[in-house]
Amino acid sequence: MGGSLGVVVCWVVLVALSVGTVLTGASGLWGVVLGLAVVKGWVIVDGFMELRHGPWGWRLAMVGWGVVIVGGILVAVVMSTWAG
Amino acid sequence: MWFFILAELSVFAILILAFTVTQVLKPEVFADGRAQLDTSTGLAMTLSLLTTGLLAALAVQRVRLGRSREGGALLVGALLVALVYVGIKLGEYAHLAAAGLGLEHSTFFTLYWILTGFHFLHVLLGMVILGWVAVGCWRRAYPGTGLSGVESGVLYWHMVDLVWVVLFPLVYVIG
Numbered sequence: 204m205g206g207s208l209g210v211v212v213c214w215v216v217l218v219a220l221s222v223g224t225v226l227t228g229a230s231g232l233w234g235v236v237l238g239l240a241v242v243k244g245w246v247i248v249d250g251f252m253e254l255r256h257g258p259w260g261w262r263l264a265m266v267g268w269g270v271v272i273v274g275g276i277l278v279a280v281v282m283s284t285w286a287g
Numbered sequence: 288m289w290f291f292i293l294a295e296l297s298v299f300a301i302l303i304l305a306f307t308v309t310q311v312l313k314p315e316v317f318a319d320g321r322a323q324l325d326t327s328t329g330l331a332m333t334l335s336l337l338t339t340g341l342l343a344a345l346a347v348q349r350v351r352l353g354r355s356r357e358g359g360a361l362l363v364g365a366l367l368v369a370l371v372y373v374g375i376k377l378g379e380y381a382h383l384a385a386a387g388l389g390l391e392h393s394t395f396f397t398l399y400w401i402l403t404g405f406h407f408l409h410v411l412l413g414m415v416i417l418g419w420v421a422v423g424c425w426r427r428a429y430p431g432t433g434l435s436g437v438e439s440g441v442l443y444w445h446m447v448d449l450v451w452v453v454l455f456p457l458v459y460v461i462g
Contacts, residue, residue, distance in 0.1 A: 206348050214341040221333045221455070225326055228460035236456045243452040251344050251445045261289050265449070268296050272303055272453055279307040280461060283314045 213250030217243055233280050237273045244269030288439040292446045295409070299450045302405060303457065306398045313394055318462055320395025323388055328379055329459035333451065335372035336410070339365045340448045343417060343441040350429055350437050358437070359424030362417050365444075369414050376407055399458060406450060413447045416440045 220239050227235040245266050249255040254262040310317045342365035349358035383389070383396070390400045420440040423429055429437050 207345055210341060210344040210348070213344075214337060217337045217452075218334060221330060221337065221452075224456055224460060225330050228326065228456065228462075231462070233461050236460055240453050240456050244449055247340070247445055247449050247452065251340050251448065252442060264293060265296075268293075268300065269449070269453060272300055275304055276307050276453075276457055276461070279311045282311045 210250055213246050216246055234277065237277050241269050241273050288442055292442065295446060296450070302402050303453060306402055306457065309394055309398060316393050317395045320393055320399065321462055323383070324459050326459050328375060329455050332372050332375050333455050335368055335375065336448050336451050339369040340445055342368065343444050347437055347441050350424060350434060355424045355427045355429060359421045362421035362424060366414055366417055366421065369410065372410060402454065403458065406454060409447050413444045416443055
């Protein structure tokens, strides 16, 4: 049952972060929005995919995917801001 | 299964980065296109996908405890919630198509349709997989020591969720 409680907590965190994404997006805080995306990805990998205690290489690959993609988006957003 | 998921994530990475780079090149086109999308619709789809993921994760735990039919029932619930996503997405597609915002309207919408359409197809495949696993649970096809089928099927859905938490802010939120 402890495991069930864990995934429910993960879901509550994900819902809260998703609502937070919309609220911070409305304020134009793009860096925060992208940071929340990384955290949400991390929660899915550790909580739903159960990689918190899994092989570190796969955990690194899954979390790293989100970090790299969001990093690329952040660079693009910064470049768009400068260009504008 | 992990290698398959990594391959899928790599394909999505290419599409997402293409969307991102094009946004740098055509910021006005992307700002205009994004203004046609409803953020609350995107949030509703996000909550639907995440809730499906929750029910699927709970189903795996029930099957591990030997409560296979409870797991199957949770997976049926997961499919019903996933249907909400499908309904919202199809409604959004119909609305955009009726407004003339199709694949050829602008660079933003070309990439929007390709990126979200590719993800939508993965959602549909994920639903087929969850349905297949639910039937297996109902037939008690997964003994306590043979859970890889359930775990792999549900893992695929979590991959779909993982991609969406990046797509949602990129397509709907960041202006």
